[in-house]
Amino acid sequence: MIAYLLRRLLYAIPILVGVNLLTFALFFMVNTPDDMARMQLGVKRVTPEAIEDWKRERGYDRPLFVNASAEGVDRVTDTVFFDKSVRLFVFDFGFSDDGRDIGREIRERMGPSLAIALPVFVLGLLAYVCAALLLVFFRQTALDLAGVVLCVVLMSVSAMFYIIGGQYLVSKAWRLAPISGFAEGGAMVPFLLLPVVIGVVAGLGSSTRWYRTIFLDEMGREYVRTARAKGLSELRVLFGHVLRNAMIPILTGVVVVIPSLFLGSLLFESFFGIPGLGSYTIDAINAQDFAVVRAMVFLGSVLYIVGLVLTDLSYAWVDPRVKFA
Amino acid sequence: MNGQASFMPVVLWTDALVFLLVAALAVFAWTCWRSAHLRQGWGWVAASGAGMGSAVVLALFVAVGLLDSLHFRPALDKPGEGGKVAYSVDVLSVLDLLVAPLREQRERTYSAPLAAVAFQKETIERPDGAQARAFPRLRHGGAHLADPEAGRVADIARRTAAGLLAGVLGAVLCCALVLAVIARHRRVAWRAALVQVWRGEPAGPDWRAFLLTASVLLVLAAPVVVLSAHYHVLGTSKIGQSVLYLSLKSIRTSLVIGTLTTLVLLPFAVLLGIAAGYFKGWVDDLIQYVYTTLESIPSVLLIAAGVLLIQVYMETRPGLFETSAQRADFRLLMLCLILGLANWTGLCRLLRGEALKLRELEYVQAAHAFGVSHWRIIVRHLAPNMLHIVLISAVMGFSGLVLAEAVLSYVGVGVDPSMISFGTMINDARLEMAREPMVWWSLASAFGFMLALVLAANLFADAVRDAFDPRTTVRRIGFRVGPVRTAPAPGTAP
Numbered sequence: 133m134i135a136y137l138l139r140r141l142l143y144a145i146p147i148l149v150g151v152n153l154l155t156f157a158l159f160f161m162v163n164t165p166d167d168m169a170r171m172q173l174g175v176k177r178v179t180p181e182a183i184e185d186w187k188r189e190r191g192y193d194r195p196l197f198v199n200a201s202a203e204g205v206d207r208v209t210d211t212v213f214f215d216k217s218v219r220l221f222v223f224d225f226g227f228s229d230d231g232r233d234i235g236r237e238i239r240e241r242m243g244p245s246l247a248i249a250l251p252v253f254v255l256g257l258l259a260y261v262c263a264a265l266l267l268v269f270f271r272q273t274a275l276d277l278a279g280v281v282l283c284v285v286l287m288s289v290s291a292m293f294y295i296i297g298g299q300y301l302v303s304k305a306w307r308l309a310p311i312s313g314f315a316e317g318g319a320m321v322p323f324l325l326l327p328v329v330i331g332v333v334a335g336l337g338s339s340t341r342w343y344r345t346i347f348l349d350e351m352g353r354e355y356v357r358t359a360r361a362k363g364l365s366e367l368r369v370l371f372g373h374v375l376r377n378a379m380i381p382i383l384t385g386v387v388v389v390i391p392s393l394f395l396g397s398l399l400f401e402s403f404f405g406i407p408g409l410g411s412y413t414i415d416a417i418n419a420q421d422f423a424v425v426r427a428m429v430f431l432g433s434v435l436y437i438v439g440l441v442l443t444d445l446s447y448a449w450v451d452p453r454v455k456f457a
Numbered sequence: 458m459n460g461q462a463s464f465m466p467v468v469l470w471t472d473a474l475v476f477l478l479v480a481a482l483a484v485f486a487w488t489c490w491r492s493a494h495l496r497q498g499w500g501w502v503a504a505s506g507a508g509m510g511s512a513v514v515l516a517l518f519v520a521v522g523l524l525d526s527l528h529f530r531p532a533l534d535k536p537g538e539g540g541k542v543a544y545s546v547d548v549l550s551v552l553d554l555l556v557a558p559l560r561e562q563r564e565r566t567y568s569a570p571l572a573a574v575a576f577q578k579e580t581i582e583r584p585d586g587a588q589a590r591a592f593p594r595l596r597h598g599g600a601h602l603a604d605p606e607a608g609r610v611a612d613i614a615r616r617t618a619a620g621l622l623a624g625v626l627g628a629v630l631c632c633a634l635v636l637a638v639i640a641r642h643r644r645v646a647w648r649a650a651l652v653q654v655w656r657g658e659p660a661g662p663d664w665r666a667f668l669l670t671a672s673v674l675l676v677l678a679a680p681v682v683v684l685s686a687h688y689h690v691l692g693t694s695k696i697g698q699s700v701l702y703l704s705l706k707s708i709r710t711s712l713v714i715g716t717l718t719t720l721v722l723l724p725f726a727v728l729l730g731i732a733a734g735y736f737k738g739w740v741d742d743l744i745q746y747v748y749t750t751l752e753s754i755p756s757v758l759l760i761a762a763g764v765l766l767i768q769v770y771m772e773t774r775p776g777l778f779e780t781s782a783q784r785a786d787f788r789l790l791m792l793c794l795i796l797g798l799a800n801w802t803g804l805c806r807l808l809r810g811e812a813l814k815l816r817e818l819e820y821v822q823a824a825h826a827f828g829v830s831h832w833r834i835i836v837r838h839l840a841p842n843m844l845h846i847v848l849i850s851a852v853m854g855f856s857g858l859v860l861a862e863a864v865l866s867y868v869g870v871g872v873d874p875s876m877i878s879f880g881t882m883i884n885d886a887r888l889e890m891a892r893e894p895m896v897w898w899s900l901a902s903a904f905g906f907m908l909a910l911v912l913a914a915n916l917f918a919d920a921v922r923d924a925f926d927p928r929t930t931v932r933r934i935g936f937r938v939g940p941v942r943t944a945p946a947p948g949t950a951p
Contacts, residue, residue: 150750158762163769171769284919288912290860292867292883293904296890398757398868417761418869420769425762432755 133448140444144437148221151433155426156217165192165212168422172229190229190423191215216426225427228416234427237412244314245396245408248324252331252400253393256339257386259332261375264343268351269370280344286337295403298330312405327404331397346381350374379450387446388439395432464529465544469786471713471793472526478720479523495844501924503662508920510670514913517674518708525552525709528782548782552709556702559685562597564697567889570898571688573599573609598689613684620680627679628672635668692898695885700899703877704906710878711910714793714862715855721797726804727847731835733805734812744809748802756799757868763795764870785873792865792872796858804850811843845925852921856914859907879903 169186170178187193192212199210209215219226225234267279303311309326350356351374359369396410405411409428416424489495502508530544553560567576574592581591594605602608633647640650654664681701684690691700733744751759767788771777778784815821816839824834859879865871866880867887874881886899923929 146746147750147753150746151754154750154754155762158766162766163773167769167773170773284915285912288856288908288915290863290883290904290907290911292863293908296883296887296900300890300895392755395755399864402868413758413761414868417765420765422765425758425765429754429758429762432758433750433753436753436755 137441137445140441144441147437148430148433151430152217152220155429156213159422159426160196160212160216168192168420171420189231190227216423220427220430225431226423228423229421230419234424237424238409238427238431241396241407241409241412242394243408244320244406245394245401245410247320248327248331248400248404248406248408249393249396251324251328252335252397253390255328256332256335260336260339260343261382263336263340264347265370265375267340267344268347268374269366271348271351280341283337283341283344286333287341288337291334291399292403294330294334295399298326298333299403302326302329312403314404314406323404323406327400327406331400342385343378343382346378347374349381350378353377376450380447383446383450384443387443388436390442391435391438392432394435395428463532463542465532467528467530467548467780467782469528469548469783470790471717471786472528474717474720474790475523475526475713478716481720498845498924500661502917502920504660505920505923506663506666507916508924509663509666511913511916511920513667513670513674514909515917518712518910518913521552521705522709522712524555525550525706527551530780546780548780550709552705556705559699559702559705562689562699564595564598564689564693566693566695566697567896568595568598568689568693568697570690570692570700571598571609571613571684572692573602573605573688576896595689597687598693599687601687613688616683616687617680620683621676623683624676624679628675631671631675632668635664639664691902694882694899695889700882700902703882703899704879704902706877707879707882707903707906708910710789710872710876711859711862711907713789714796714872715858715914717790717793718796718800718858719851719854721794722801722804723847723851725797725801726808727840727843729801730805730808731812731839731843734809734814735816735831735835735839737813741809744805748805751799752802757865759799760795760865761868761870763798764792764865767791767795781875785876788873789876796861800854804847807846807850808843811846812839815839815842845927849918849922849925852914852918856911856918859911859914863903863907879907 165187166183169183169192173182173186184193194210194212194215196212199207202210216226223235225238228234228237263279267276270276270279299311302308303326310323311326312323314320314323347370355377356369356373359373360366364372394409395413396406396408398410398414400406401408401410402414412424413428415421416428489499502512528548528550530546530548533543533545535543565575568574569576572595574594577592578590579593580588581593582588594600599605599609599612602612636647636650636654639654640647643650643653645653653659654668657663657665681690685699685701689699689701691704693699694703729744729748733741771784771788778787821834821838824838829837862871862878863880863883866878867884871880872878882899882903886896886903889896889899
């Protein structure tokens, strides 16, 4: 078990190196720091001195890989690649292009992001699995058909429509919840109500349909027929056998996103004014702050890889047959 | 005109790719026609009501998109230097010509659907010189009315009724025409053909769904056409453009993103997926490493990074493009490219798994033993047996891409802000949410059109999956031979 875990973690290293090299190539080699400076300072009226100043302030004025003018270890460490990319491995994100500490921002903003992403995830999972089990219980009836049609319609609606429609109905017309904003501590609850409900509803169509397919696949198996032959009630079959066995495909899709919940949702945080990592990313994109986008890309892939390892571990938890050789 | 053309054809990058795609689809259709089992699959799609109905709706969208992909620059009235014809910098499409009134009848700013007066009060000078705050009349919407307050509702009702009548007549005519063709083809009286089509006999394409969908579309569209001669049916936008026109133009953007992205990702996914599964060993390790690395980057961030880079590239190189349409088009193309690069991994993973399975099958082993080259084995034995996976994932992916465009444009990494798309429509309208009373028509139109497109695409994708996925087709063949409409259960029939 430990050995397996170690092997998985070791396998993660080349992937992270790959991500790192890819982002470096994207951000520094497709466009040079000069291009970035010119973009930030305005393309039309910009002097070479201003570009140099901008680069020096942010540490982009050094060579990319090898600093020929430095001595010893500094030849490699005093470069853009080392300073901007290699340091990411120890989660040293450096400073954003407007001079703020990215690491601190990330630590501060993870909380609000989680406050919305976690309830959406947990409540959503419960709602979708229950809805799917309901449809499967009434399979091949009018209820099932109506449910599937509803799912297809729901999944054809843009998430932005749910947000805008929800904000209009609940907050503006009925005045049940604040339209957007955030507060610390227990005061955040009223602000979270609307985004969480909308978040769950927005995923209802596609997720319910997906779980329904998984359960229906399991329903066709031999062990279900055996269970029925033993005289088990349909409910016992559904919860005791089908749900247990459907855990593997469910976990494959679900566990991997858990660590990424930290990143929050770009769409929801921006519409509801929640100061999380999602809105941080949007602001960075709009301000074309490449340092922040780079940090988020790296953080995102680290969390994804953690999710992959967790997925493997969860298999062992639900399925005693899975052994890690 | 000095014998010169009154327009200059412009082939934008995406236009060229769109027509390449059409050509590829034509070749694919021909292949399907020749291969018995592919033809059977499409037969099943046509036999399903949802498949046929959604195909009609999609065909309408595609027709609009294709008309909007034939671009040209009209000649200016006054000749340029040296008597040569000068061409406008506006790049128009054939669709623009067809709906010219919609494009040209612009108001100053917002106006509600079917309104005759502007949305906001303005200070107007009366004929007697006095000034007053009032809703000014629109330039085009309801301009034929002498008194908008008294006559508008009656006028709209009259025109809607006329439009509905025309739509119903058109629908009846269309049904009669199709039925006549079917009757002739089946050599029966047309009354018998009507009964057959209604009952879905004999098994075959679901003409009832076809005729119903076409009729509904005609009945809906005719009043809009009639009304839009004198009103802005869906209102106008902030700069006074007809929202109906904006919605029609957005269709092309959505279709281009939904289809060209697939065109971009197919070569990567197919070649790498098959290579990984077929050759195994270090090739497999390398390809798996590449796609795991790409997959581990959250796709929104990868797309954002890509688009930001393109943005910097374009901003720092002004003068790269002759017209703003070409500029926007380049960005659209790049967006498709980036979306394609961010999305090929899923299909690649599926194809790798399938190739791993297929390469161990006896007929492939036999081909090996006969000394058939790798390339021929892949082309003749592996690829045709994976076609259904590619097909299903291409149609399933389409609707997701259409929805993604709106979100990406909202985040600021979508299409060029000057390009008309559902995303930019929603983005512009969102800023007016706080206005009282609300400007709802832009949002409603964008979401409505998107829902129609995505819903049709989802239903069509389901029909295609049911027809081509071996897991469902085996069940189908097991129970009954050929596509047969399920008989209504006893007691449910009306």
